[in-house]
Amino acid sequence: MNIYEEMQDRAYNAGMNVIGYTFRNKTIKGLYCDGTAAISNNIDTNAEKACVLAEEMGHHYTSAGNIIDQTDEQNRKQEFRARMWAYNEMIGLMGIVRAFHHGCRSTYEVAEYLEVTEEFLNDALNAYRDKYGVYTTVDNYIIYFIPGLTVFKKE
Template sequence: MNKLEKLEQEAFEDKVTIHDYYLGEESLKGIYIDGNIAINTSVNNTVEKACVLAEELGHHHTSVGNIIDMENVSNRKQERQARFWGYNKLIGLTGIVRAFQAGCQSRHEVADLLDVTEEYLQECIDCYRDKYGVYTEIDNYTIYFIPNLAVMEKI
């Protein structure tokens, strides 16, 4: 079962209905409203669709009310929380470590291994850098976000 299928199964179990729907513009990839997720028909590959679905499920799990107005600070926080939920679901710090262990040398290789788009991976790294700063530690690994993504194993 690939990541998209796992997310679709999770949505089904949470009684969230997924719709393929043209959302009126190419830049709007998905939207969550009251137990329904609409994914833009312009999203036409499974990797990108999984990235969009992860964020929209993040809204299902973390958002309250209408948060469309991004001028509102509370709405921006909820948007960030939903994205963070999706990043943790599809990538996570353990995924970054797994890519290091697999010998990935480029952003493309990491994204391919983790089955996410390069854009989604970069957004995740940026979000983690904002949250953790220069580095964070997990198990026997230190993950550096500044100046560039790097993983070091503690000896």
């Protein structure tokens, strides 16, 4: 089972329907409404589909109402919460630690190991850096976000 199929199973278990959809606007990758996530049929990789579905699941768990108008500050906050939910679900701080234990040293290798797109990983790392600053600790590990992603085990 690939990562997208795993995420579909999780969505179904959460009471969501997941459908493939051909959007007229090619820039739209996914939408969530009333328990249904529509994922663009124009996405080529399972990793990208899984990332998009994770964000739509984030809306299922964290959003309420119509938030399409992103000029509204409250809608932008809900969009951010959904994205953070997706980042934590698909990557998380422990996912970064697991990737480094696996021998991953570049963002490309980390993204491949975690089965996410490199763009999604970089967006997550930027969000984590904004939240935690230069570094954060989790269990016995220090994760540095600046100058580049690095993990050290505390002795």
